[in-house]
Amino acid sequence: MKYFTADTHFGHKLPINKTIMGKQVRPFETVEEMNEALISNWNKVVSSKDEVYHLGDVSLCNVSKTKEILDRLNGKIYLISGNHEHSALDKKCIDRFEWVKPYHKFDVDIEEVKTRICLMHFPIACWDKMHYGAIHLHGHSHYSYLPPFGKIMDVGVDNPLSNYSPFSFDQIVTFMKSRTTIAVDHHSSATGRA
DSSP: OOEEEBBBBTOOOOOTTTEEETTOOOOHHHHHHHHHHHHHHHHOOOOTTTTEEEEEEOOOOOOOHHHHHHHSOOSEEEEOOOOTTTTTTTTEEEEEEEEEEEEEEEEEETTTEEEEEESSOOOOSTTTTTTTOOOOEOOOSSTTTSSSSSSEEEETTTTSSSSSSSSEEEHHHHHHHSOOOOOOSTTTTGGGGG
C-alpha cells in the first residue's frame, strides 16, 4: 500500500494550537504530545511493508531526536525534500529514506486509466499531464492553499481529512473524484491544443 504525508514538523512548537483557515490545528499541549500523536497515528495506518512518500518538512528536532523518531516510524519512506530538512538530510538520518528527491512522478492505473502522480513539497500551478487528469500532491501550505479546481491536494498532516496520519492512496483517489481536471496553460481548449 502507498501512503502520502507532509509537514510533520516533528519538534516544532509553532503549529501547536495555531488557527489556519479558521480551524484550530494540532490541538496538543506540548511538542512531545504532538510528536507522540503523529508517530502513533502514522503507525496505526502504515505497516512495515508499506511505502510512504513524505512530501517534505519532516522534522525541526536536532539530528539525534530526528533519527530516534524516524526509527520508530513504520514503512519504507521516500522523501521529497522540503524547506526544513536540516536534520533529516544529516548523514545520521538520511539512510532511513529509500531515496531523497526534490520532485518525483510516477504512473498508476486508476479505474483502468493510466494516471500520472506528481509529487513536490511546494504546490505548483501547472504540473505534468495536468490537462489529462494527472494528480499533484504537495505539502508546504499547511492546508492554507486551496485552489478551486485541478486535481491537486495538500497531503500534510494539517489537512483536516488526514486525522494527523498519512493518507492512503485510496483516500486520495476518493478525494480526487470531487476535483475537476482543468488546464491553465497552453494546453487549454481555448488555444485549440490539447
